[in-house]
Amino acid sequence: MKKEGCMNVSDAIRLKRAVRKFQDKPLPEEVTRAILNAGRRSQSSKNEQTWQFIAIRDKSVLRALSECGQWAGHLAGAALGVAILTPDPEGKFQIMFDAGQAAAFMQLAAWELGVGSVPASIYEPEKARQILGFPAEWHLRIALSFGYPLEEAKLSAAPKKGGRRALADVVHWDRW
Helix, strand or coil: CCCCCCCCCHHHHHHHHHHCCCCCCCCCCHHHHHHHHHCCCCCHHHHHCCCCEECCHHHHHHHCCCCCCCCCHHHHCCCEEEEECCCCCCCCCHHHHHHHHHHHHHHHHHHCCCCCEEEEECCCHHHHHHHHHHCCCCCCEEEEEEEEEHHHHHCCCCCCCCCCCHHHHHHCCCCC
């Protein structure tokens, strides 16, 4: 199921916008599964796949989780929240890098399907553990909000002027 006028990956990277306000409308099961499968299929260091996902559709759970981070309020209005769990990332940067790749893949897949998204940092992981009931050996630092944008134009808005630094300002060739 693809949105009309399906974009290529370059367009998705250039045009994807953070969406924090969602319509009060559930996502179809096939859309939810496509988003989750994109995360499952993302790259992983040494193919270790060091993640687990908790897909959250229950509004009361989303509301409670939205209170676990200073800027996580958008989770309360999402049709789907995805908590990305990892083993303890201490000392192994690849774990969080892989979690970030899973998040990016899910968000790009959602955008292609006409679904908006945005990440939330979870600053109260133990509170989140109580809400979601995951085991002690797993850790939660990031969750994603998904839903149909309240402002549908957000999905096709042109990039803002000055929205990103120029390539010359961030790339150093061969040496610093």
